[in-house]
Amino acid sequence: MSTPPMYANLTALDREQHKKLRLKLDAPVLERVAELNSLFLATVEFADACKEFPIVFVRVGTPVEGQPQAVAPLAVLGLKPGSNLFLKDSKWTGNYLPAYARRYPFAMARISDDGQDMAMCFDAEWKGFSETEGSSLFADDGQPSEFLANAKSFVEQFEMESERTRMACVKLVELDLLQDMRFEAQLGNGEKIDVEGFLTVNEKKLAELEDAKVVELHRNGLLSLLEMHRLSLSNMSRLASQYQG
Template sequence: MQLPPMYRSLVALDRAQHRNLRVRQDLINLNPAKSLNSMFLNVIEFADACQNFPIVFVRAGQGQDGKPAPLMPLAVLGLQNGENLFIKEDGTWDAEYAPAYLRRYPFAMARLDNGEQMVVCMDDQWEGFSQTEGQPMFDDKGEPTEFTQSVLKFLESYETEVERTRLVCEALDEAGILEPMRFEASMEGGQKIEVDGFLAINDEKFAKLEDAKVLDFHRRGLLQVVEYHRISMRNMRRLAAKRLQK
């Protein structure tokens, strides 16, 4: 199984094997994300995320039947590989909004080998797991506690939004309004930072959409998605300023 970014392991949560497992919520250590310069976003997050990060699109995986690889939205967290400008030295988060991808850690949903059933998994290398301290995952009868049920509810909601995000990205891709973009910033000492390899809305192509397509976008809530993305791109220069401060 290929591990998702940030995760060091992925083990299925088992009520027998992990009956005594507890979670120390007081240990907030996000250092596993310290080298991530971008992070997946669901479209439902755009309204909050656009105030903090640039939101861009990239192609993920392999295309099929001669078609390009599917689109995926990302929050940009750094201007260079291995750079996350929103993780503090003590491993805490340094922004008003934290992506749901980050908030679900150390848990995740993963498909079994048959590709059909999904199970709750965890990064068992996370330091916050304990046998003696914190919130219990299971009660004395081996049933999921209220805490575990809240984790499951969050993960299920997250996966539902992943599917909705996939459909939104398909619609944007089919409309032909995205194109490769590049960002450049000058740093102290004459150093230049260049960020490329991402897609963004082309304003001219968007303005030329047929009325019927614009109406369709409106009814499906895609106009808001586009606007949040466009607003978010102003944060590229704020990222450069944040990098200077650090």
């Protein structure tokens, strides 16, 4: 089982092994994103996220010969590695927090070698878990508590939206609509940096698409997603200006 960003020890939740497990609801979660300068973003979140974050795409996974490399969208939280400009004094300063972070400390993960079986998992190293304090995850009869049932529903919905996002990205790659981005930023402290490693829409290729493909993109919602992505890039300069001293 791979360990995604923000998690330390992703462990499958078992009703017998973890029947005494409790969750301290007031335990701080956001410290886990303090050194993350980006978070995965589902396409359903673009409308809210584009108002605050630059939305970019990145190549993900291991390249397979003869196949296009997969891509995924990210909300950019900072322009330097380990820099999250939306976290101050352990509090989130933005108006929108991506669902990737809101699902923590839970996640759905593939637990079989073939990647087919998925299970509800939790970060076993997070200090919010205890056997003596907090809300119980399981009732005395071994059934999930109301809290755990709601958490499971949320992470399952997140997985559904993640799959829709994956399919949307497959289409963008198929149409060859993304290109490498290089952004020259002058930070608020006067420092100049190059922001690289991200992908953005190729305006020229988008403009040259056949009418039928443009209509298809419009009808499946991808055209509006690309527009939100393009609009969000203006937030790059806003992030740059926040670096002071």
